Each structure stands twice: as C-alpha cells, then as structure tokens.
Amino acid sequence: MTKTDTDGRQWEYTTYAPKGETCPACGKSIKSLESCRRGMLSCRGSSPVVAYWHTACAPKEEGR
Numbered sequence: 829m830t831k832t833d834t835d836g837r838q839w840e841y842t843t844y845a846p847k848g849e850t851c852p853a854c855g856k857s858i859k860s861l862e863s864c865r866r867g868m869l870s871c872r873g874s875s876p877v878v879a880y881w882h883t884a885c886a887p888k889e890e891g892r
C-alpha cells in the first residue's frame with residue numbers, strides 16, 4: 829500500500845516558479861517559463877519557507 833510517492837515528501841511537485849524566484853542552490857533567478865522544483869527550505873528556529881530550485885539544481889535527498 830506504499831507503492832507510490834511515499835519517498836517524495838521533500839519535493840511537492842515539479843512546477844513553474846513565480847516571477848522573481850531565485851534558486852537557492854546556484855543563486856540565479858529562475859525564468860518564468862523554466863520548470864523547477866518546489867520544496868521547503870527549513871530555516872533553523874523558524875517556519876519552513878517555500879522555495880524553488882532549477883530541476884538541475886535540486887539537491888538529492890540522500891545527500892543531506
């Protein structure tokens with residue numbers, strides 16, 4: 829019963845970033861028509877913040 833997306837909790841989905849979003853991995857802005865990964869940036873001591881990464885820049889879960 830856990831055959832599908834149970835491992836993907838870090839990434840909500842692949843989507844398009846709102847204008848002006850910056851990829852936290854490479855520090856470059858994400859173009860509005862560029863597909864990207866939406867995820868949560870957890871800051872210590874504060875609430876997680878939604879962030880967008882280039883699909884190529886998205887960190888692998890196992891690398892944490």
Ligand SMILES: [Zn+2]
Binds near residue numbers: 853885
């Ligand atoms: Zn990037």
